Amino acid sequence: MSIFLSTDLKYLQPYVPGEQPQDRRYIKLNTNESPFPPAPGAVVAAAEQAANLNLYSDPTCLPLKRAAADVYGLAPENVMAGNGSDENLAHIFRAFLTDKGIAFPDITYGFYPVLCSLLGIAHKVVPLRADFSIAVGDYKDVDCPVCIANPNAQTGIYLPPAEVQRLIEQSASRLVIVDEAYIDFGGQSCAPLVNKYKNLIVVQTMSKSRSLAGARVGFAFACAELIADLEAVRASFNPYNINRMSMAAAAASLSDSGYFADCTKKIQLVRQYTAINLNELGFEVLPSMSNFLLARHPAKGGEELYLALKERGILVRHFGDERIKDYIRVSIGTREQMDAFLGAVRAVIAEDV
Numbered sequence: 001m002s003i004f005l006s007t008d009l010k011y012l013q014p015y016v017p018g019e020q021p022q023d024r025r026y027i028k029l030n031t032n033e034s035p036f037p038p039a040p041g042a043v044v045a046a047a048e049q050a051a052n053l054n055l056y057s058d059p060t061c062l063p064l065k066r067a068a069a070d071v072y073g074l075a076p077e078n079v080m081a082g083n084g085s086d087e088n089l090a091h092i093f094r095a096f097l098t099d100k101g102i103a104f105p106d107i108t109y110g111f112y113p114v115l116c117s118l119l120g121i122a123h124k125v126v127p128l129r130a131d132f133s134i135a136v137g138d139y140k141d142v143d144c145p146v147c148i149a150n151p152n153a154q155t156g157i158y159l160p161p162a163e164v165q166r167l168i169e170q171s172a173s174r175l176v177i178v179d180e181a182y183i184d185f186g187g188q189s190c191a192p193l194v195n196k197y198k199n200l201i202v203v204q205t206m207s208k209s210r211s212l213a214g215a216r217v218g219f220a221f222a223c224a225e226l227i228a229d230l231e232a233v234r235a236s237f238n239p240y241n242i243n244r245m246s247m248a249a250a251a252a253s254l255s256d257s258g259y260f261a262d263c264t265k266k267i268q269l270v271r272q273y274t275a276i277n278l279n280e281l282g283f284e285v286l287p288s289m290s291n292f293l294l295a296r297h298p299a300k301g302g303e304e305l306y307l308a309l310k311e312r313g314i315l316v317r318h319f320g321d322e323r324i325k326d327y328i329r330v331s332i333g334t335r336e337q338m339d340a341f342l343g344a345v346r347a348v349i350a351e352d353v
């Protein structure tokens with residue numbers, strides 16, 4: 001730490017992303033990326049824009065906003081586009097939380113507490129129930145804004161829209177942020193509700209279901225008043241926040257609903273196949289509506305499994321949090337990748353008998 005660092009950042013604990021190791025080839029099942037390439041039209045559109053990189057990108061982002069809004073029958077005024085949903089989350093936290101604080105579950109996306117420490121936002125943790133579900137009633141007396149991921153990060157557990165609406169309706173003067181990074185793998189989005197509820201912001205990303213993690217594009221959906229506030233923050237931070245290649249790739253991807261439906265359907269089928277096989281190997285698997293599974297084995301600790309699989313060229317994610325330290329999180333890849341994963345798991349478990 002240099003002597004020049006601002007004192008309020010002395011204890012900043014930066015977000016630790018899943019490994020992206022370069023030392024050898026792994027079957028990467030650790031960061032919930034898509035195993036499929038971007039939509040063909042997205043690759044072409046990005047390549048075309050490479051020749052125009054001498055020019056700034058469109059600061060209004062209007063064609064991309066329109067394409068995202070169309071998916072849910074909304075207007076461009078209901079959308080902000082960001083350099084990944086992480087950037088949108090930062091703008092939301094900056095715009096609406098610095099004087100109010102925020103509440104979120106104990107087990108969820110690790111970026112929320114990091115943003116709080118970066119921006120000096122007080123946060124309150126509401127524990128998930130013993131079965132790792134979100135109980136909406138637990139938020140009844142929470143008077144600061146609430147953020148949930150749905151399906152939830154690390155667990156994959158889905159909260160049905162009726163429950164999300166109950167959460168939103170607990171107080172019209174309390175903001176609710178719903179992070180739908182994993183909604184396209186079988187869930188139903190709450191984005192169409194943003195005009196009904198003026199206290200709702202829905203956050204989505206193209207990183208997982210749209211195979212564009214490397215492009216960095218995400219969206220925030222909300223009523224026009226909330227989006228106007230957010231756009232003011234965005235324009236004050238980085239008005240050209242999405243580069244030309246990513247903007248073109250994202251718009252092209254949104255126009256190819258067939259490819260999207262095909263990829264997300266495949267992930268759901270392979271998820272079911274993987275869960276059944278893990279069950280047969282003695283694992284307890286949480287019910288997931290996302291593109292990953294959180295699972296634990298009675299005879300092998302989470303870290304032990306993670307390390308043994310890594311040795312065999314398979315990367316999964318292990319979290320040190322007390323409540324989930326016995327688990328591994330495995331992203332859903334192709335059927336072939338999951339067969340390789342299941343084969344390695346079988347071998348690791350057999351070592352002990």
Ligand SMILES: *Cc1c(COP(=O)(O)O)cnc(C)c1O
Binds near residue numbers: 181207213217
């Ligand atoms: C992956 C993820 C994000 C971040 O998405 P980017 O668009 O890649 O920044 C946000 N929230 C949750 C819950 C995620 O899992």
